[in-house]
Amino acid sequence: xxxxxxxxxxxxxxxxxxxxxxxxxxxxxxxxxxxxxxxxxxxxxxxxxxxxxxxxxxxxxxxxxxxxxxxxxxxxxxxxxxxxxxxxxxxxxxxxxxxxxxxxxxxxxxxxxxxxxxxxxxxxxxxxxxxxxxxxxxxxxxxxxxxxxxxxxxxxx
Amino acid sequence: xxxxxxxxxxxxxxxxxxxxxxxxxxxxxxxxxxxxxxxxxxxxxxxxxxxxxxxxxxxxxxxxxxxxxxxxxxxxxxxxxxxxxxxxxxxxxxxxxxxxxxxxxxxxxxxxxxxxxxxxxxxxxxxxxxxxxxxxxxxxxxxxxxxxxxxxxxxxxxxxxxxxxxxxxxxxxxxxxxxxxxxxxxxxxxxxxxxxxxxxxxxxxxxxxxxxxxxxxxxxxxxxxxxxxxxxxxxxxxxxxxxxxxxxxxxxxxxxxxxxxxxxxxxxxxxxxxxxxxxxxxxx
Ligand SMILES: Cc1cc2nc3c(=O)[nH]c(=O)nc-3n(C[C@H](O)[C@H](O)[C@H](O)COP(=O)(O)OP(=O)(O)OC[C@H]3O[C@@H](n4cnc5c(N)ncnc54)[C@H](O)[C@@H]3O)c2cc1C
Ligand code: FES
Ligand code: FES
Numbered sequence: 001x002x003x004x005x006x007x008x009x010x011x012x013x014x015x016x017x018x019x020x021x022x023x024x025x026x027x028x029x030x031x032x033x034x035x036x037x038x039x040x041x042x043x044x045x046x047x048x049x050x051x052x053x054x055x056x057x058x059x060x061x062x063x064x065x066x067x068x069x070x071x072x073x074x075x076x077x078x079x080x081x082x083x084x085x086x087x088x089x090x091x092x093x094x095x096x097x098x099x100x101x102x103x104x105x106x107x108x109x110x111x112x113x114x115x116x117x118x119x120x121x122x123x124x125x126x127x128x129x130x131x132x133x134x135x136x137x138x139x140x141x142x143x144x145x146x147x148x149x150x151x152x153x154x155x156x157x
Numbered sequence: 158x159x160x161x162x163x164x165x166x167x168x169x170x171x172x173x174x175x176x177x178x179x180x181x182x183x184x185x186x187x188x189x190x191x192x193x194x195x196x197x198x199x200x201x202x203x204x205x206x207x208x209x210x211x212x213x214x215x216x217x218x219x220x221x222x223x224x225x226x227x228x229x230x231x232x233x234x235x236x237x238x239x240x241x242x243x244x245x246x247x248x249x250x251x252x253x254x255x256x257x258x259x260x261x262x263x264x265x266x267x268x269x270x271x272x273x274x275x276x277x278x279x280x281x282x283x284x285x286x287x288x289x290x291x292x293x294x295x296x297x298x299x300x301x302x303x304x305x306x307x308x309x310x311x312x313x314x315x316x317x318x319x320x321x322x323x324x325x326x327x328x329x330x331x332x333x334x335x336x337x338x339x340x341x342x343x344x345x346x347x348x349x350x351x352x353x354x355x356x357x358x359x360x361x362x363x364x365x366x367x368x369x370x371x372x373x374x375x376x377x378x379x380x381x382x383x384x385x386x387x388x389x390x391x392x393x394x395x396x397x398x399x400x401x402x403x404x405x406x407x408x409x410x411x412x413x414x415x416x417x418x419x420x421x422x423x424x425x426x427x428x429x430x431x432x433x434x435x436x437x438x439x440x441x
Contacts, residue, residue: 065207131254
């Protein structure tokens with residue numbers, strides 16, 4: 001066990017956990033924050049993606065030791081932002097979410113992209129989603145949702 | 158079992174001097190290897206030290222001879238740094254996914270010593286060197302001498318990679334070719350990287366390196382010597398000869414990702430394409 005300090009959804013947290021614990025387990029088991037989903041557990045599907053310092057990372061591969069001193073954002077925190085409002089609306093309107101399991105990861109892959117490139121083209125959107133799998137939508141609607149969010153959220157990213 | 162979070166580089170080296178430990182950087186290889194069922198701790202069978210937050214070894218900078226890339230710089234940081242060699246950027250741009258590149262490292266890619274490690278091909282091609290530090294001191298080792306086999310590297314238990322150095326070599330053009338099962342987020346079936354320069358109608362610099370084509374990356378100094386110095390015309394007449402000779406320097410295998418025959422065919426095709434490009438290159 002060790003004292004692990006980081007910023008979670010804009011609030012400082014201090015936890016007594018095993019440094020080797022995966023971030024996803026700390027979130028879901030220790031903190032009962034279950035918006036983050038686990039699919040493959042080995043970095044391939046992106047269901048577990050959260051933000052670390054505003055960049056998408058796979059929480060199933062991140063030992064909590066590596067999170068010390070960083071800013072982690074999960075959907076529980078992100079849902080209060082204007083960016084989320086826009087993404088949520090665009091995903092809903094375009095049919096970018098069906099069963100919803102991949103959606104938290106997709107939202108963060110999208111936000112991570114728009115933060116570094118506010119006006120991506122379709123190719124760049126697909127590249128940004130390269131690590132996020134969806135079993136339902138066939139991706140087209142997700143790509144459209146993100147392209148639309150880039151327009152409708154003008155100035156937010 | 159000790160799971161250690163060092164406060165500084167010295168602290169990390171001291172720990173490594175006293176413990177036989179796994180080094181965890183980004184963890185994108187190690188966490189998969191030690192994976193347990195959901196909700197349980199990864200299955201480590203010895204101590205672990207977490208180095209990803211060591212700022213002292215995260216810098217990217219240059220001196221007269223080298224571009225230095227810190228061992229804990231992320232692939233994303235390396236990709237976005239203007240000092241990074243273009244070919245390395247190209248290869249990084251096709252490693253895993255955007256999300257994984259946000260925390261995986263270059264040092265982790267070579268230290269993992271997978272035959273399919275993409276950036277290792279560039280390390281070999283550009284004559285990169287690794288700096289390894291321990292409480293005993295430091296040493297430099299060439300990438301090609303560092304990788305000994307599949308998951309086997311020339312590292313003593315107390316050593317930590319602190320930097321990877323890329324000589325500032327000049328060349329006219331470079332090529333990076335990765336063949337996977339899809340465009341993004343796929344492990345290489347075959348990868349080939351090459352550089353060349355042309356001066357006065359002659360090949361003045363030439364190097365080729367193959368990934369996923371043998372236990373380790375393959376580069377043939379003998380063939381590079383043979384090709385360097387040839388005129389573009391001479392090379393034009395010997396393309397098939399060199400395609401054949403190069404194909405004999407690699408020994409691809411059948412595995413879950415591809416077959417020996419397919420890999421050999423693709424490697425030959427890429428070699429031919431590259432040699433043609435060298436033959437047709439215009440020079441200043
Ligand atoms: C879904 C997925 C897709 C992937 N796709 C690709 C791909 O397309 N191409 C590719 O090449 N790789 C791929 N990888 C593998 C992996 O992401 C890379 O090898 C990555 O660069 C490893 O870096 P890391 O920092 O995460 O390493 P870690 O997992 O932290 O470490 C890997 C190894 O390196 C050692 N190590 C790390 N840092 C040091 C150091 N400073 N000193 C000494 N030893 C050290 C560790 O002890 C360990 O043995 C993929 C992985 C996943 C999960
Ligand atoms: S659960 Fe993390 S990438 Fe699939
Ligand atoms: S909406 Fe079901 S997995 Fe994407």
